[in-house]
Amino acid sequence: MSEFRQNPATKEWVIIATERARRPEDFKPAHECDAHPPEQEYDPDCPFCPGNEHLAADPTYVDPDAESWKVRVVRNKYAALDRETKPQRVPHGNFLSATGYGVAEVVIETPVHNLPLHSRSQDDIFRYVKALKARQHAISHFPDISHVTIFKNHGPRAGTSLAHPHSQIIATPIIPPHVRDPFQKAMQHYDTYGSCVYCDLVQEELRQQERVVVENEHFVAFCPFASRSPFEARIYPKRHIQSYHWTADNELESFAAILRDITERIYTALDNPDYNFIIRSAPVGDEDVRYLHWYFILIPKVTTPAGFEIGTGIYINVVPPEEAARRLRDTPASQVS
Ligand SMILES: [Zn+2]
Numbered sequence: 226m227s228e229f230r231q232n233p234a235t236k237e238w239v240i241i242a243t244e245r246a247r248r249p250e251d252f253k254p255a256h257e258c259d260a261h262p263p264e265q266e267y268d269p270d271c272p273f274c275p276g277n278e279h280l281a282a283d284p285t286y287v288d289p290d291a292e293s294w295k296v297r298v299v300r301n302k303y304a305a306l307d308r309e310t311k312p313q314r315v316p317h318g319n320f321l322s323a324t325g326y327g328v329a330e331v332v333i334e335t336p337v338h339n340l341p342l343h344s345r346s347q348d349d350i351f352r353y354v355k356a357l358k359a360r361q362h363a364i365s366h367f368p369d370i371s372h373v374t375i376f377k378n379h380g381p382r383a384g385t386s387l388a389h390p391h392s393q394i395i396a397t398p399i400i401p402p403h404v405r406d407p408f409q410k411a412m413q414h415y416d417t418y419g420s421c422v423y424c425d426l427v428q429e430e431l432r433q434q435e436r437v438v439v440e441n442e443h444f445v446a447f448c449p450f451a452s453r454s455p456f457e458a459r460i461y462p463k464r465h466i467q468s469y470h471w472t473a474d475n476e477l478e479s480f481a482a483i484l485r486d487i488t489e490r491i492y493t494a495l496d497n498p499d500y501n502f503i504i505r506s507a508p509v510g511d512e513d514v515r516y517l518h519w520y521f522i523l524i525p526k527v528t529t530p531a532g533f534e535i536g537t538g539i540y541i542n543v544v545p546p547e548e549a550a551r552r553l554r555d556t557p558a559s560q561v562s
């Protein structure tokens with residue numbers, strides 16, 4: 226049984242997951258598969274390839290419009306959190322823990338084993354981002370869920386153990402300081418200036434332009450002014466939307482387009498780097514406030530945080546975001562429909 230434990234000095238939580246089953250390992254050592262997607266379109270041993278649906282857990286979502294599925298979402302068989310557990314704080318002497326309640330799902334983005342995100346059609350990416358929206362919406366209504374995180378780990382250095390394109394959704398009954406603290410700063414900004422700090426920074430990046438990589442009707446992608454790592458790229462909705470699942474479908478089409486564009490530029494410019502991306506939304510219950518704004522952040526794993534970064538939280542970024550944005554702008558992106 227896994228459990229949350231809180232550091233009493235920082236109020237940060239960890240998950241102690243001693244019984245976590247070993248996940249399927251289909252990756253060779255990192256150096257052998259760094260820059261290359263798997264060769265085959267279909268892997269008979271892959272639990273996410275068509276025909277092997279029985280190897281994964283029961284689906285919570287199957288793209289309803291397609292005869293053969295285009296996107297499937299399944300419960301994570303190897304999750305550190307369990308949706309059947311009763312959420313409860315449990316004291317350990319003067320320390321605090323909590324039962325390992327939470328929701329963990331895996332989004333199988335495509336039936337094709339070796340198809341990177343940017344190589345899919347606009348329609349397929351739209352189906353994928355719509356599945357994320359549907360599941361975030363449903364999971365937000367689970368009892369006691371306070372925060373829903375959508376993320377993707379691409380490649381072994383980013384922490385994935387499965388080659389088949391997939392992302393994850395993890396929902397917790399806890400809002401960690403890592404999420405809460407910036408949102409409190411955003412509230413202070415609202416109290417001072419009467420505006421959403423994220424709307425303000427989007428306006429400023431659009432005005433200065435030098436870090437903007439690409440924009441469309443509803444979204445803008447840029448390397449932020451204070452990027453913590455080389456080629457950190459963010460996508461923000463231009464409209465004030467607090468939570469990803471509140472994004473309208475016509476806006477999601479626009480998001481699918483800019484997501485394809487930015488991931489293609491990163492893929493080409495950095496030769497298929499490992500990366501993590503995260504979609505951060507307002508906590509459940511805070512989705513109608515004027516100071517929270519959802520965003521997408523992609524971090525290529527081209528550097529490793531070292532002692533100074535871990536010790537101070539101040540990251541040393543060796544590629545100025547203006548230079549990173551210029552290189553991404555200069556990288557051709559294909560026009561697809
Ligand atoms: Zn597969």
Ligand SMILES: [Zn+2]
Pocket residue numbers: 421422423424425464465466515516517518
């Ligand atoms: Zn805003």
